[in-house]
Amino acid sequence: MINKIYQGAKMDVDKKYFSNITSRERAIFEGAISMGALFHQFIGTPVNIDSAKSLEIAISKSLKLQPAIEDVEVRIDLEKLKEVNTEFDYVSLSGDMLNVKIISKIDNIMAIIKMEFIEELNYPLMYIEDIFDE
Amino acid sequence: MINKIYQGAKMDVDKKYFSNITSRERAIFEGAISMGALFHQFIGTPVNIDSAKSLEIAISKSLKLQPAIEDVEVRIDLEKLKEVNTEFDYVSLSGDMLNVKIISKIDNIMAIIKMEFIEELNYPLMYIEDIFDE
Amino acid sequence: MINKIYQGAKMDVDKKYFSNITSRERAIFEGAISMGALFHQFIGTPVNIDSAKSLEIAISKSLKLQPAIEDVEVRIDLEKLKEVNTEFDYVSLSGDMLNVKIISKIDNIMAIIKMEFIEELNYPLMYIEDIFDE
Amino acid sequence: MINKIYQGAKMDVDKKYFSNITSRERAIFEGAISMGALFHQFIGTPVNIDSAKSLEIAISKSLKLQPAIEDVEVRIDLEKLKEVNTEFDYVSLSGDMLNVKIISKIDNIMAIIKMEFIEELNYPLMYIEDIFDE
Numbered sequence: 059m060i061n062k063i064y065q066g067a068k069m070d071v072d073k074k075y076f077s078n079i080t081s082r083e084r085a086i087f088e089g090a091i092s093m094g095a096l097f098h099q100f101i102g103t104p105v106n107i108d109s110a111k112s113l114e115i116a117i118s119k120s121l122k123l124q125p126a127i128e129d130v131e132v133r134i135d136l137e138k139l140k141e142v143n144t145e146f147d148y149v150s151l152s153g154d155m156l157n158v159k160i161i162s163k164i165d166n167i168m169a170i171i172k173m174e175f176i177e178e179l180n181y182p183l184m185y186i187e188d189i190f191d192e
Numbered sequence: 193m194i195n196k197i198y199q200g201a202k203m204d205v206d207k208k209y210f211s212n213i214t215s216r217e218r219a220i221f222e223g224a225i226s227m228g229a230l231f232h233q234f235i236g237t238p239v240n241i242d243s244a245k246s247l248e249i250a251i252s253k254s255l256k257l258q259p260a261i262e263d264v265e266v267r268i269d270l271e272k273l274k275e276v277n278t279e280f281d282y283v284s285l286s287g288d289m290l291n292v293k294i295i296s297k298i299d300n301i302m303a304i305i306k307m308e309f310i311e312e313l314n315y316p317l318m319y320i321e322d323i324f325d326e
Numbered sequence: 327m328i329n330k331i332y333q334g335a336k337m338d339v340d341k342k343y344f345s346n347i348t349s350r351e352r353a354i355f356e357g358a359i360s361m362g363a364l365f366h367q368f369i370g371t372p373v374n375i376d377s378a379k380s381l382e383i384a385i386s387k388s389l390k391l392q393p394a395i396e397d398v399e400v401r402i403d404l405e406k407l408k409e410v411n412t413e414f415d416y417v418s419l420s421g422d423m424l425n426v427k428i429i430s431k432i433d434n435i436m437a438i439i440k441m442e443f444i445e446e447l448n449y450p451l452m453y454i455e456d457i458f459d460e
Numbered sequence: 461m462i463n464k465i466y467q468g469a470k471m472d473v474d475k476k477y478f479s480n481i482t483s484r485e486r487a488i489f490e491g492a493i494s495m496g497a498l499f500h501q502f503i504g505t506p507v508n509i510d511s512a513k514s515l516e517i518a519i520s521k522s523l524k525l526q527p528a529i530e531d532v533e534v535r536i537d538l539e540k541l542k543e544v545n546t547e548f549d550y551v552s553l554s555g556d557m558l559n560v561k562i563i564s565k566i567d568n569i570m571a572i573i574k575m576e577f578i579e580e581l582n583y584p585l586m587y588i589e590d591i592f593d594e
Contacts, residue, residue, distance in 0.1 A: 069446055075453040083354055090355045091452055094362030101504035103233055109253040116250030119243040123282035144583045148257035178337055181546045184359055185343040203580055209587040217488055224489045225586055228496030236369035278448045287418055312471055315412045318493055319477040367505055377521040384518030387511040391550035416525035
């Protein structure tokens, strides 16, 4: 049974646009889109210790709206916020402060996409932490 | 008496960088920066009726961190959200859904900056609703 | 033979973070990240017919820097620009004006990721146009 | 003589929305909006030495479209790009790499708005470099 994620769609989007890939590939595809989206939408946002929580919530709620996204966990590193703080008591959100987990699901396949800053690489690496058949 | 808004600053930022404009001009300057920032940071964010509130809060809390900003009121137009909704139950935040008021203050001068979508112009106009000496 | 895309990396990123997926899955992963990134980085940018070309070039050059991306073709719909034009001779870039093709490559697998606005869905759909072994 | 910057407007925007401020204040207002916009639109964009020029051009051309903006000079600091470079030969554009000058004009008043990273403050400061009657 195919689980239509575009339920209200007038056309059969899954059949027309996604029949060339497997459920596993599509879970990866949708999760990866949302991870790239998250980074480039919110990087630059003014943030400090007091506003971090509300930003984490808004990021999570907005990205969960995207196709096939089951859950989005966002953690802004408060220690980093303290370290890099400017004279003006806030900074622009940057990749080294973000730790994100996005869970995407297509049919019975769940993919857990991670983004974390790898100090050794000086880079916010996105990778697939796990992918499995429920 | 000069009210230093960059209180923790090692240098005297106000004296060094802002002594060429009046308090009134600076209130306009800082409020306008934050309005431009708000629009271009958050336009494109996935949003629907359920997530709008958390996004309004996060936008407000983040922009309030900027220099001289006293308050930020953000209203995402839920009627517009319903109207333009896609088959996938969310849209990208766009200028025609946003109604924003930013209040900036320098010394005793308060500026109320507005952004609202003007249908006749098909444009999210930013202007100064009011500016006064408290 | 494994084609290391992070060539200068001190650690073996491919082995450590990507050995749980196939080359085909990774081509999809990296292409999808870049598509999500592109949309959320540039939506909202002021654009008109005169500036569209320079924006297409900058978008393409910036996204081509991301891991595994071979090519990025961006087309901003000039007809749409004319249609939606405001009284002020420019608009904010939105999803319905964008047509993008991103080509990602891992080992000998090439993925062609598309984004196009589907009128019937009122949605800028991202999908895999083709994926093949060279 | 009032120089209408919204020339094609059906309504008299200047009279309706901007008659409560002077030409000097409005030059500050429009320039500041565009500076805030520039920062928050483009921060996060992937960039390296090879792509910096095309990004500078696109940023300049897009922001010049905004009301009252005469010129936009953008310089991405190539030395900084080299310094902070990652293992992957590109970085996300951040405030410490940007040096911007925006020239706004209302009637015969020109404002030169600057953004530059002030090391002592660890902050990309926006200020008015000069404002004068031509």
